[in-house]
Amino acid sequence: MKTSTSEGKHGIQWTAQNQSDDLDFADDLALLSHTHEQIQMKRSHIAAVSGSVGLNIHKGKTKVLKYNTENTKPITLDGETLEDVESFTYLGSIIDKQGGSDAEVKTRIGKARAAFLQLKNICNFKRLSVNQYQSENLQYERQTFLLYAAENRRTTTTIIKKVKVFKNSCLRNTLNIHWSDTISNSLLWKRTNQLPVEEEIRKRRWSWWIGHILRKSSNCITREALTWNPEGKLKSGRSKNTFVVFE
Template sequence: MRNTNNRRRGIHWKFMSTLEDLDCADDLALISSKHSDMQEKTRRLHDVTEYTGLKINVDKTKSMRINGKKNDAIRLNDKEVEEVETFLYLGATMDKTGGTEADIGRRLGLARTAFASLTKVWKSAQYSTKTKLKIFNTNVLSVLLYCSELWRTTEKDDEKLDTFHRKCLRRILKIHWPEKISNQQLYDRTRSIPLSRTIKGR
């Protein structure tokens, strides 16, 4: 990557520095504020990787344009790189709107699937509530809260997350309609706090 970024082509980061790329093993994200600079960085990356014996998979390479004035495609090895509205980077959803709603929605979907796969555990009389809550925290909440430190949540997002959390806790405690307890009683009985507070703490 040092050989690829032979001069500043990224975005202004601090007064005297630019952000050129994000790297984690073979997951690379090139960043630039100009189409011509992005094309040149992509070309140089291709040349450098080829020299070292590596190949870039064009089909797995994506581009995302935010507030761009040019509509020209980025080309790699004489092929156009697919332009997308969102993409996954290190398990997190990157969205061209800059928000986190798409990532939260995806994480909620994964957490619902994880919770549903453990239905037999929640219904079982073999496990104590304490054990069920430990399983919930390690197998469901860990899926939901992956990369949550990066979320910029709104009140609507907080409500979605807290509602999902409370529904899960009520099912674990086997509290079904018409039985009712307040949200505070629910948190007290499970020794938990609203999920939105957990995320803000993170």
């Protein structure tokens, strides 16, 4: 990868001196560029370098996401056009043109709701204690689906509210509390030994995510991302065209 991106500046501006050409995780690679020509050049170079050591790029798994551009020219590899997409799943999270976390949160709530409904019979079994409810239902719903990778996502007041409403609804159903019964959120959380959503996400960030990041060197891109701000100022009109290719 370093050999393929070492010639010229074809990435997106990261700091005053550095550009970000790619994001890597194991054998998943995301290439970043501002123009069609740059991304095509980078794509061809990487294909040539990887081919020289016996590695081939899977064309069917390589997708192109174009943001804020009217350019309709296709990105090709060995004469074949790579598929343009509106969104896709990368490392378990949804990436789309809108950015942010709205699509991902909507999907997470949907998956958590499906899991909750599968365990509905457990909730309706009144002989179970609150602690049994928690171990059989809440932990499964909350940790596995609802807040999966929540420490990595951008959170807004609207997103927190959506997650909180769903979680509280699950808690009320678990305790067989009718919708007309008045009970405060704080009392509901106390009775089920749960943390508020924003507190749970904050706890995950400090104990799971930030600890890993702070162990990185000071010039590592993941460490810089904690305090990173885009260079320069916003200009009137649309922003620069950006092409993103994910494999």
